[in-house]
Amino acid sequence: MQNMYEVIPATIYETVKESPLIKTLRLQPEKPVPFKTGQFIELTLPGIGEAPFTPSSSHFIADNMDVTIMKTGYVTEHIHGAKAGDTVGLRGPFGSHYPLHQFEGKDLLILGGGCGLAPLRSLFLTLLDESDKYNSITFLAGAKTPKDCIYKDEATQWRKHDNVQFIRSVDEIPPGQEWDEDVCLVTKLLDKVDIEPTDNPAIVCGPPVMMKFGTLDLLKCGYKEHNIYLSMEKKMYCGCGECRHCVMGPYFACKDGPVFTYDQIKNEEAIWD
Amino acid sequence: MIIKKEDLFNFFATLTETHANPPQEIIIPAHSQWRTDDQRNFKIFKPTGADDNFTLDGYRPIFPLKNLFYITREALSTKTYEGPERIIAGVKACDLKALQLLDKALINEDFVDPSYKFWRQKTILIASDCTEVGNTCHCILVDGKPYAEQGYDINLSPLQDDTYLVHIGSDKGQALVDHFRKSYEVRDNSDETQNQVDQNRQQIIEQLQEQNRQYDRTKTYDTLKAARMDVWKQSSAECIGCGACTNICPTCYCLILNDESTDAAMFKKVRSLDSCQLHGYARVAGGASPRPKMEDRFRHRYLCKFLYMQSNFDMLGCTGCGRCSDACAAEIEFREATQKALFNENKPIESN
Numbered sequence: 001m002q003n004m005y006e007v008i009p010a011t012i013y014e015t016v017k018e019s020p021l022i023k024t025l026r027l028q029p030e031k032p033v034p035f036k037t038g039q040f041i042e043l044t045l046p047g048i049g050e051a052p053f054t055p056s057s058s059h060f061i062a063d064n065m066d067v068t069i070m071k072t073g074y075v076t077e078h079i080h081g082a083k084a085g086d087t088v089g090l091r092g093p094f095g096s097h098y099p100l101h102q103f104e105g106k107d108l109l110i111l112g113g114g115c116g117l118a119p120l121r122s123l124f125l126t127l128l129d130e131s132d133k134y135n136s137i138t139f140l141a142g143a144k145t146p147k148d149c150i151y152k153d154e155a156t157q158w159r160k161h162d163n164v165q166f167i168r169s170v171d172e173i174p175p176g177q178e179w180d181e182d183v184c185l186v187t188k189l190l191d192k193v194d195i196e197p198t199d200n201p202a203i204v205c206g207p208p209v210m211m212k213f214g215t216l217d218l219l220k221c222g223y224k225e226h227n228i229y230l231s232m233e234k235k236m237y238c239g240c241g242e243c244r245h246c247v248m249g250p251y252f253a254c255k256d257g258p259v260f261t262y263d264q265i266k267n268e269e270a271i272w273d
Numbered sequence: 274m275i276i277k278k279e280d281l282f283n284f285f286a287t288l289t290e291t292h293a294n295p296p297q298e299i300i301i302p303a304h305s306q307w308r309t310d311d312q313r314n315f316k317i318f319k320p321t322g323a324d325d326n327f328t329l330d331g332y333r334p335i336f337p338l339k340n341l342f343y344i345t346r347e348a349l350s351t352k353t354y355e356g357p358e359r360i361i362a363g364v365k366a367c368d369l370k371a372l373q374l375l376d377k378a379l380i381n382e383d384f385v386d387p388s389y390k391f392w393r394q395k396t397i398l399i400a401s402d403c404t405e406v407g408n409t410c411h412c413i414l415v416d417g418k419p420y421a422e423q424g425y426d427i428n429l430s431p432l433q434d435d436t437y438l439v440h441i442g443s444d445k446g447q448a449l450v451d452h453f454r455k456s457y458e459v460r461d462n463s464d465e466t467q468n469q470v471d472q473n474r475q476q477i478i479e480q481l482q483e484q485n486r487q488y489d490r491t492k493t494y495d496t497l498k499a500a501r502m503d504v505w506k507q508s509s510a511e512c513i514g515c516g517a518c519t520n521i522c523p524t525c526y527c528l529i530l531n532d533e534s535t536d537a538a539m540f541k542k543v544r545s546l547d548s549c550q551l552h553g554y555a556r557v558a559g560g561a562s563p564r565p566k567m568e569d570r571f572r573h574r575y576l577c578k579f580l581y582m583q584s585n586f587d588m589l590g591c592t593g594c595g596r597c598s599d600a601c602a603a604e605i606e607f608r609e610a611t612q613k614a615l616f617n618e619n620k621p622i623e624s625n
Binding site for chain 1: 349350378379383384385386387526527528529530531532533534535536540542547549554555556557558559561562563564565576577580581584585
């Protein structure tokens with residue numbers, strides 16, 4: 001068995017500033033860290049600490065990895081200070097992944113906001129690698145303002161695929177910023193989508209409040225509880241169900257999640273907090 | 274088989290000389306200078322060798338057995354752990370049961386804690402029946418008994434005349450007993466000795482029943498979840514959120530993993546005990562927490578013990594040792610708070 005405490009050193013070969021608070025690190029691990037899209041890794045900054053992140057690159061790429069990180073606390077602040085050439089550590093991968101085989105032949109709806117786009121980019125790029133397996137892919141992406149919109153330059157490339165629709169919106173346009181796409185809450189974009197909800201999956205990731213209202217709106221549209229996939233964010237310390245910080249009732253967000261269907265966890269407490 | 278207490282302690286004292294692969298340590302509860310409220314001495318697991326007043330009898334030591342397997346603060350290594358065996362004697366049933374839970378949590382198909390596994394493999398456990406009842410002891414409320422039925426290598430039941438009835442629970446236990454018999458006389462047991470043991474055990478159970486008679490556990494624990502928040506709020510009113518209850522609990526194993534690397538080429542992870550009672554425990558980056566209030570965290574501990582661990586490991590997370598009540602600075606009685614939540618869930622709280 002893999003030793004859960006083994007740390008694989010990885011070199012940062014590029015950093016990309018996505019928004020004032022969000023950066024993508026491109027990592028070259030000393031040995032490949034193969035993962036399934038939706039799973040997460042623990043990223044260590046030596047001497048500072050460790051935090052969980054979901055890779056944002058396709059799982060078909062095993063020898064390097066993108067990780068998109070929002071500056072929001074002690075560890076992430078130091079990670080934002082890291083430069084190309086620095087060494088970080090990786091543990092994992094941990095947890096559940098998106099069940100791609102269940103998505104085959106379906107019309108997929110992906111709904112994401114803010115830094116929640118990170119795991120969804122991984123899912124999206126993984127799906128694009130085999131896009132003929134899926135009937136259609138609709139990706140709705142939200143950001144607070146045009147400045148906060150991440151993966152800006154990749155949209156043109158993504159929109160080139162035949163069965164792919166990529167729609168994005170911002171909540172507001174502050175003075176001095178430009179935007180020629182939708183201006184609304186990302187959940188409002190659901191009105192633009194014409195997918196038969198009965199048997200099709202919807203995948204949601206974003207800030208807790210967006211996940212909550214996104215899920216409720218999807219249910220209103222007619223999506224089934226077992227077809228709504230949520231990527232839950234809790235305090236995953238160890239990554240393997242030992243430390244208990246991320247328990248949600250009988251579930252561990254790290255081991256049984258982070259990908260849950262809504263019907264699995266709907267009765268647990270404080271899932272959106 | 275019946276052995277003399279004196280022989281057993283002599284055997285321990287000379288084991289380093291007589292055994293081909295002597296144990297690295299023999300750990301037995303020793304009386305400390307500190308006293309409980311009713312003027313009994315606390316007992317603490319200690320390595321033999323010093324002039325301490327060691328005993329296999331009485332009730333459980335003040336610190337849980339867990340501390341000897343799951344070290345409170347420890348640098349984790351990816352190398353394999355190595356070393357000779359050790360013996361821990363005077364282990365009580367509540368602590369043994371807790372080890373069963375920890376085994377499920379720390380050595381399973383998803384995860385193995387390397388140092389916990391090492392100590393589990395390298396330890397010979399000698400259990401002994403409780404001969405006294407601590408003020409907070411309540412194993413019988415949580416499907417427990419004041420004597421071990423499994424999980425030991427050897428079990429000792431005290432008899433009259435400073436002798437013990439020996440039960441062997443494993444090959445390791447058998448080997449140690451075989452070694453004992455090379456130098457010491459043993460007596461065969463009879464129906465009469467077994468009767469005496471049964472009587473002693475029954476006597477302790479009756480003491481426990483008497484001590485816990487105001488607590489009713491006929492309800493299923495599912496109702497805990499339905500208990501009104503103000504029940505928890507009242508029970509936790511004096512709680513200062515120090516985490517003593519979880520640190521001293523024999524089944525609590527929540528950990529915090531710190532990175533203490535000084536050199537990027539050598540990642541150093543240190544694991545320490547954490548506590549769900551501490552404010553920052555479940556807080557995520559950005560500041561959100563699923564349990565921001567003290568009563569939320571207080572309640573979480575009870576739900577974890579009686580519902581979540583039951584669901585995770587198919588056994589209760591409480592073994593009835595009562596240490597959490599002993600350790601509580603606010604003197605919150607665990608049995609009392611459980612009782613209130615089980616039975617008062619729908620009754621309005623009378624204000625004091």
